[in-house]
Amino acid sequence: MADVLTLTGVSKIFPTHRAVDDVHLSLPTGEFHALVGPSGCGKTTTLRMVAGFEIPTTGTVLLEGQNVADLPPYERNVSTVFQSYALFPHLTVRQNVEFGLRRKSATNIDDKVAEVLDLVQLTGKEDRLPAKLSGGEKQRAALARSLALAPAVLLLDEPLSALDPNLRQQVRLELKALQRRVGITFLMVTHDQEEALTLADRITVMNKGRVEQTGTPHEIYLKPATPFVAQFLGDMNWIGKMGLRPEATRISKTPTENSTPATIIHSTFLGNFIHIRAQIKTNETLTIEVSRFDQSYQPGDEVHLWWRKEDELHFQ
Amino acid sequence: MSLRRIFLLPASLVTIGLFLVPMTIVLAYSLMTRGPYGGQGLPLTLENYQRFFDPLYGEILLRSFWIAGETTILCLILGFPLAWYITRSGPRRDLLLQLVMLPFWTSFLVRTYAWVFLLRDTGLFNTILMATGIISQPLPLLYNHGAVLLGLVYTSLPLAILPIYSTLERLDYSMVEAAADLGAKPITTLFKVILPIATPGLRAAALELAARGLRVRDIAAALKLTPAAVAQLLGGSTHG
Numbered sequence: 001m002a003d004v005l006t007l008t009g010v011s012k013i014f015p016t017h018r019a020v021d022d023v024h025l026s027l028p029t030g031e032f033h034a035l036v037g038p039s040g041c042g043k044t045t046t047l048r049m050v051a052g053f054e055i056p057t058t059g060t061v062l063l064e065g066q067n068v069a070d071l072p073p074y075e076r077n078v079s080t081v082f083q084s085y086a087l088f089p090h091l092t093v094r095q096n097v098e099f100g101l102r103r104k105s106a107t108n109i110d111d112k113v114a115e116v117l118d119l120v121q122l123t124g125k126e127d128r129l130p131a132k133l134s135g136g137e138k139q140r141a142a143l144a145r146s147l148a149l150a151p152a153v154l155l156l157d158e159p160l161s162a163l164d165p166n167l168r169q170q171v172r173l174e175l176k177a178l179q180r181r182v183g184i185t186f187l188m189v190t191h192d193q194e195e196a197l198t199l200a201d202r203i204t205v206m207n208k209g210r211v212e213q214t215g216t217p218h219e220i221y222l223k224p225a226t227p228f229v230a231q232f233l234g235d236m237n238w239i240g241k242m243g244l245r246p247e248a249t250r251i252s253k254t255p256t257e258n259s260t261p262a263t264i265i266h267s268t269f270l271g272n273f274i275h276i277r278a279q280i281k282t283n284e285t286l287t288i289e290v291s292r293f294d295q296s297y298q299p300g301d302e303v304h305l306w307w308r309k310e311d312e313l314h315f316q
Numbered sequence: 317m318s319l320r321r322i323f324l325l326p327a328s329l330v331t332i333g334l335f336l337v338p339m340t341i342v343l344a345y346s347l348m349t350r351g352p353y354g355g356q357g358l359p360l361t362l363e364n365y366q367r368f369f370d371p372l373y374g375e376i377l378l379r380s381f382w383i384a385g386e387t388t389i390l391c392l393i394l395g396f397p398l399a400w401y402i403t404r405s406g407p408r409r410d411l412l413l414q415l416v417m418l419p420f421w422t423s424f425l426v427r428t429y430a431w432v433f434l435l436r437d438t439g440l441f442n443t444i445l446m447a448t449g450i451i452s453q454p455l456p457l458l459y460n461h462g463a464v465l466l467g468l469v470y471t472s473l474p475l476a477i478l479p480i481y482s483t484l485e486r487l488d489y490s491m492v493e494a495a496a497d498l499g500a501k502p503i504t505t506l507f508k509v510i511l512p513i514a515t516p517g518l519r520a521a522a523l524e525l526a527a528r529g530l531r532v533r534d535i536a537a538a539l540k541l542t543p544a545a546v547a548q549l550l551g552g553s554t555h556g
Binding site for chain 2: 051052053072073074078079080082083084086087088089090099100103104145146149
């Protein structure tokens with residue numbers, strides 16, 4: 001499939017710092033792509049350069065084959081769902097959705113509004129002002145407003161962060177289903193690793209303005225390219241320069257082939273599992289994730305740790 | 317006495333002492349007769365209210381409203397872009413706000429009087445224009461409607477910028493970005509998004525400005541309470 005969005009050598013230099021440094025990124029049509037990284041890593045600035053709110057210092061932003069790097073937002077076929085939703089407070093849900101369609105002199109505005117509001121299940125709330133909507137409804141209204149324009153790429157800036165945690169799980173599933181149904185390319189910025197892993201077809205991990213790795217959730221989690229990526233997505237044990245996931249670190253009361261003796265120093269009950277902290281001979285402390293049914297391990301116990309060769313992560 | 321009433325007491329005292337009492341005194345005076353040597357006295361009369369409908373005063377009143385309206389509109393038009401610029405100027409914002417406030421450090425009278433020196437026949441503007449040969453006769457810049465308007469706008473502008481600034485500062489900038497994102501050009505964003513959201517704040521600023529315009533103008537025009545009066549200084553006796 002052809003790439004709908006391609007960033008080539010994109011950098012953004014602010015007077016005080018280099019926010020984005022030589023970023024390359026390609027999104028095939030219909031992909032759900034997540035940009036993740038710690039705060040200040042440049043993911044939001046990258047998104048804003050695609051939206052047109054920031055102009056790249058260098059590099060090209062190819063949207064449907066055209067370089068839009070220097071175009072203002074209102075001349076780009078992308079649309080953003082803002083973290084704060086940015087619904088116009090003086091306009092009803094219907095007027096908010098109509099806003100973009102009117103600017104683009106669309107036809108059949110009423111039909112399109114009805115269609116997207118049905119898509120996000122806001123039918124019946126057309127005449128409400130944003131202040132009268134719940135958090136989830138505001139999020140869906142913002143989504144509808146952008147979807148109505150059928151943009152080449154829909155940009156989402158931390159779309160779920162303003163929702164309370166219980167709602168977030170449900171909205172996450174709805175968002176994924178919605179993206180599949182409309183088939184529009186989504187580029188989402190998030191700092192929530194779980195959100196990225198569950199929602200995205202592919203993930204780009206950024207750090208200090210640079211791309212660390214781009215890949216499917218499996219690749220990113222199981223074959224992280226750098227220690228930073230390994231550390232950022234999921235927990236990580238370090239034995240020298242070798243990485244090992246807590247769930248790949250096994251524990252046993254009796255020695256097995258290639259096992260390492262260890263002493264349990266701590267045990268944390270997390271509900272569905274238990275995290276055991278155990279110290280090995282080289283003084284490194286490893287986390288072992290066991291099922292909550294495995295409650296027989298107590299602090300002070302002498303145990304043996306082992307893992308499969310293929311679960312070891314090595315970095316250059 | 318309930319706690320609620322106790323907490324309301326200071327505000328009530330201020331309102332009664334500084335608003336209700338003076339207004340009542342003014343009301344009482346308005347019903348009295350003017351004495352031969354100044355001052356007010358009995359008998360009570362409605363004559364003062366009859367004079368209100370005298371065409372002479374009616375015209376002054378109308379002119380006051382007109383110029384207050386002009387001042388307000390000009391101040392909003394000039395103040396809005398400046399307030400917007402200050403809102404969007406990042407770290408320099410505090411400095412710019414202090415510059416807006418700077419004129420208040422000098423006397424209102426001095427600032428207004430400075431305009432006399434600039435605008436009069438032998439003032440800076442006319443001297444330069446004549447010296448460069450653009451005009452041969454001094455332009456009548458002073459003692460007219462335009463001069464009064466200029467003075468009022470000049471002295472009112474900081475008072476327009478501050479409330480507009482506080483309104484725009486509260487406006488979530490992502491609204492502006494969202495409008496552009498949805499295809500609105502800057503001018504459309506201004507009229508369809510920024511102005512509607514900022515209207516309550518602008519309305520408050522406009523009311524305050526109009527009231528001030530009337531006050532300053534009326535102090536000068538009706539009460540002849542110079543020297544702190546723009547109209548008296550710049551409008552002269554013909555416009556007082």
